[in-house]
Amino acid sequence: MPEERESVAAASDRELAQTLDLLSERVARYRVDDLVLVYCNRAWAAEHLAEPDELIGLPMTDLLGPSELEGLHSQLARLGPSTPFLHDPTPRSAPRMVGRWVEWADRYLPGPTGAHILAVGRDVTERRVAEERLAQSEARFRDLADRSADIVWRVSVHPHPHLSYLSPSVERLTGWTPAAFGDRMDHLLEILDPQAREMALQALAGRPLADRFDARVRRADGSWAVLEMQVVRLPDGLQGVARDVTEMRQLQEDLAELALRDPLTGLANRRLLDILLAAALTRAARTSEPLVVTYVDLDDFKGVNDGYGHAAGDAVLIEVARRLEGTVRGADIVARLGGDEFIVVHEAVGDGLAAVGERIRTALAPPYTLPSGDVVTCTASLGESDTRGHLDAPSLFAAADAAMYAAKRARTGRERHTDG
Structure with a gap:
């Protein structure tokens, strides 16, 4: 019966209203033609510090603040049969609840007596505050970073x-x-x-x-x-x-280089010589190829230093280093121990073992032109040792050193010592 159906519908409307009153979201319905409020739940009314019955029938223009009215007119301009739902992503300040921000979504509802708008607002104050703090933090970050x-x-x-x-x-x-x-x-x-x-x-x-x-x-x-x-x-x-x-980093590399290189000639110093010789001995043991250590001591260097000055002596040492480097290949080593003493290490010399010292003596034999233009000769005494006797690094050095001093005493320029 009609009366019964109306009663059921009324009961359903009351239940719906009671349910909507339990929501934290603001819910309101108003007419499109005159913007009069026809429904609001308690959350919407509470935002306006009133009960729903006190607000229904009033125009929205009397109830909303400037920010919310701006959002309402913006939504109305776009809502219609072809665009029945819109979400306004811009939070709006609540007119009578200072510091609260609400985000709105609206639905266009056509009807026989005119179109309505159903508006649902969600309190996003916490999110808004978090966003503002984040924006402030970002601004501080950029200010510091920019400086x-x-x-x-x-x-x-x-x-x-x-x-x-x-x-x-x-x-x-x-x-x-x-x-x-x-x-x-x-x-x-x-x-x-x-x-x-x-x-x-x-x-x-x-x-x-x-x-x-x-x-x-x-x-x-x-x-x-x-x-x-x-x-x-x-x-x-x-x-x-x-x-x-x-x-x-360049300074660190330079310091590391200085720790391993002779600063005058750029040759390996004793520290780097020990490192490189250890690796060379490992390779020699693996390949069974002989390794030759040649101790080089300049015989007439003191006369150059005393007669022409330290700058001339330095020039001779630099030229000796250059000539010694010309006698070696790839992994071979040229080092300056200090003063006028040098070490040359030749790897994998094979049948050319006897020629190693001769190459060095020949390289050092030509006269040296000093910065002053003077020309001097500077002979060298050589002492050699090799790994055919399975010598370790200290033994190789000691044997080459002894051979060099023997050559200097005999003034032959060269003596070989091997433990082969």
């Missing part, structure tokens, strides 16, 4: 790996402007050396990455910079600081 002497960078991996931030200092340190990199990774990967490029690709793939490492980067002028990278992994990518350590 940093180091390069500060951030890479995000979604929707694709891209540079989401690069500090202006990149131009001063590399010559590349931030604009040259764009938001993609292509240019960055192109200017990294192969090892650093592979590390970057591994990191983007989510693989473990060292907290601190060096990366070589090609500058805009074609030269290379060494950047010390400090990296932290973020939920959406990577963030790091790059410091230019090019000069520092």
Whole structure:
């Protein structure tokens, strides 16, 4: 019966209203033609500090604040039969609840007596506050990063790996402007050396990455910079600081080189000689090829130093080093022990064992032209030992040293000592 159906419908409407009153979302319904409110739940009314019955029948223009009215008119301009649902992504401030923010979604409801709008608002204050704090934090980060002497960078991996931030200092340190990199990774990967490029690709793939490492980067002028990278992994990518350590690394290399090289001649010093000879002896034992150690001592060097000065003496030592290097191949070693004493190590000499010392003596025989233009001669005494007697490094040195002094005493210029 009609009366019964109406009763059931009324009961259903009451149950729906009671259910809507339990929601934390704001729910309101108003007419399109005059914007009069025809329904609101308790959450919507509470936002206006009233009961629903006190608000129904009032125009929305009297109930909403400027921000919400702006959103309402924006939604109405687009809602209609062809666009029945719209979500307004911009949170609007609640008019009578200071500090609260609401996000709205609206549905267009056509009807025989005119169209209505069903509006549902969700309190997003906590999200809004978090976003504002994040924005403030990001602003502080960018302010500090923009002022940093180091390069500060951030890479995000979604929707694709891209540079989401690069500090202006990149131009001063590399010559590349931030604009040259764009938001993609292509240019960055192109200017990294192969090892650093592979590390970057591994990191983007989510693989473990060292907290601190060096990366070589090609500058805009074609030269290379060494950047010390400090990296932290973020939920959406990577963030790091790059410091230019090019000069520092070069200095460290120079210091390491000085620790292993004679500063005057550039030859190996005793420390490097010990390292290289140990490796050479291992190879000789493996291949059964003889290894020859030649001790070289200049006979007339003191006269050059005393007669022409230390600069002349240095010039002779440098030329001796150059000539000795001309007698060796590949893995052979030339070292300066100090003063006018040198060591030459020849590997895998085979049948040419007897010719090693002769090559050295011949190389050192020609006169030396000093910076002053004077020409001097400077003979050398040689002592040799070899591995045919299975000698270790100390024994090889001792035998060659003894042979050299014997040659000097005899003034023959050369004596061989082997334990073969």
